[in-house]
Amino acid sequence: QEIKALANEKFKQGDFNVAIALYSRAIDILEADNKQDAIFYNNRANAHFQLGDFYEARIDAEKAIKIDPTYFKAYWRMAEICRCTMKQDEALEYYNKAHKITGNSTQVVQQIRELTFMMNAKKNQTNTKKFFEALRGIPSRELVTQPQVSPFGPAGNVPMTVNESKRTFIVPDELQKRPVLENLKLAENFLKYTTDDNVLHSQQLDKLMGQFGEILSQTKPLYQIISNDKFYIIGDIHGSLNDLKLIFRKINLEQFFSSNEQIIVLGDYVDRGQHGHHIICFFAMLKCCLPSRVHLLRGNHETPQLNGFFGYRPQIDSLYGSSSNVVSIMNMVFQELPLLLNVKSVHKQYLMFHGGCPLVSDFTSVDQLLNTNISKQLEPCDPISQQLLWSDPMHENRGTDLCASHRGVGYLYSAERFQKFADKMDVDMIFRGHEVVFDQTGIRDDFGDGRHYTVFSSGNYMNQGNIGGIVKLDASTGKVEKITLTVL
Structure with missing residues (x-):
């Protein structure tokens, strides 16, 4: 005992x-x-x-x-x-x-x-375009059904309803039609003044997520951009507001808005930490401001299967009340986040995703992978989405180049298996998140060959004492700069 x-x-x-x-x-x-x-x-x-x-x-x-x-x-x-x-x-x-x-x-x-x-839910799926238009308040001739409120009750002693009258942040209805400077100030103020209680009012949240969801819905689950620009690559943040602020001390927002640089986030915005909702709202603002330069990918925690268990749902219940439909709305938005981005420059090619390489399917080119028809509604039996969200590189010799993952979903793959995949697909580098990194930079060169990187941006994750980091990638040359997030 x-x-x-x-x-x-x-x-x-x-x-x-x-x-x-x-x-x-x-x-x-x-x-x-x-x-x-x-x-x-x-x-x-x-x-x-x-x-x-x-x-x-x-x-x-x-x-x-x-x-x-x-x-x-x-x-x-x-x-x-x-x-x-x-x-x-x-x-x-x-x-x-x-x-x-x-x-x-x-x-x-x-x-x-x-x-x-x-x-x-798949059988009763609302037309996403009409759903997001309804959130923004755009009239439609057809009835648009709001997502059903889950019958599952509150997690812990949280209120059924919350008084939101004192919340002060205001999100313009049409962010993209406003001057860039005003968009910048909106994002800066949100980042500067956000607190545990002071988040978006539910009506403002609806409008923001309506526009955010519309933009995301126009992107395929697996997509490509052609660019020689510089990219900031951000790994898992997991609800750490402190690390989000550290990241944007390294990325000066005013300079970023006036540059040609781009941002890629590798997923897992929510769960574990206390401020997942603040973080996804902030990135939604950035995406609405600069939709072609801010790329937000989906992590395995941006799914109702996980975020109902690891902190995001209780956070929403405490902010908006357990009787609100905010969780349903956010999971509709998460569903629109793409799973993979291919950055193609003049001489090089880079794959970005949350988990691991899609090795089980026998792809012979990136174009073949990008043209694969997969659903944004994650199918339990779909091997591609499972690998992109859940798989990991091996960190020790297991006597095989591919085996089942300890996570219960996805696979572990060896350096040899990855190198064959990358050579066949003509991929120069991949960047992924998903695993806490104990390197002092927060970035790990997984196989020591400069081709397979893990980026983890949440410091002291689950009290493990790690340091977070981000990457700055020059797509034209392949130069990788590791940026450590110094603890405040």
């Missing part, structure tokens, strides 16, 4: 690796198949879950169920793991099994309803 109490305390503090070690010690002490073991396995599964190690989390949850087939929490954990790893049908099965054990659990019923709603 003493070990359990200490492990639980470490879990509450967010020290998940230590919690895992303590739960493992408790499991070793107990006799095999002891029902208390089921609790420790399930708790360890939860710690793995919080670290995004869904493969190990699943193994532990399955062991807990095997030891105690009546253990409700283990079925609940399995359902959450399946949801996060895009196995929605399987998740529903585990929720139903949990429901049989508990009987009339309101919490389980709510989750079953929410998951069923998500699974049926």
Whole structure:
């Protein structure tokens, strides 16, 4: 019991690796198949879950169920793991099994309803153009259905409604029709004055996201730009407002607006940190101001499967109330974020995405990849989107050049497998995020050949002591400048 109490305390503090070690010690002490073991396995599964190690989390949850087939929490954990790893049908099965054990659990019923709603969302998909026009307040002859409010209740003790009357930021209806200087001041002021409570009023948010969504909806999931310009490449920010401000100390907004430079963000704006909503709103403003020079890609956390579990949804509930439809609106917008950008200069070619290279499909050229027909509504069985959002490079020899990922989705690939892919596709470099980097620059040359880079921009991510960084890439020459984000 003493070990359990200490492990639980470490879990509450967010020290998940230590919690895992303590739960493992408790499991070793107990006799095999002891029902208390089921609790420790399930708790360890939860710690793995919080670290995004869904493969190990699943193994532990399955062991807990095997030891105690009546253990409700283990079925609940399995359902959450399946949801996060895009196995929605399987998740529903585990929720139903949990429901049989508990009987009339309101919490389980709510989750079953929410998951069923998500699974049926494609069938009931609103015309995105009309949806975003409706958000902006543009009249339409046809009825435009607002997204349904999820039946799932608030996470924690958050209010059903929030008084927004004191919020002061004003977003113009037509950002692109305003002078660039005014757009710049809007973005600068938002970055300077935003606080935990002082965010966009929901009506202003609707207008901004309506325009933002319209712009994104005109971009293919896999797209290309031709440019010899310089690019700032930003990795995962994960709700860290401090790091966002550090980034734009390095990127002077006024100079950026008057230059030909461009910005690429590799996804994972939300979750983990406390200010994911502030960050996506800021980048939405930049995109609306300069749609051809600001490129925002989707991360695996810009999906309802993950952002309902790792912090974004509770943040929205606390800001706008649990009865608002802001979460549904934001996930509609996230759905429009592209998955891959190819930057083609006169002499070089660069691929940008969040997770990993699409190695499983046998592509022979970038053009073939770009012309692949994939849906922005992520299909659980689509291997291309799964790899682009979830895969990682290997950091140790595993005796194979491709294997299943510890994340439970996607793959791990070797340097040799990547080099064959890059040579065949005539790709000079790739830039991706997705993994915390412990190099002192926040940038990692994954295979040591200057062709495969991981960029992670959130410092001290989950209290791990890392330093964030961004890259400045000269597309014409291939020069890579690593820019470290000094801690404030």
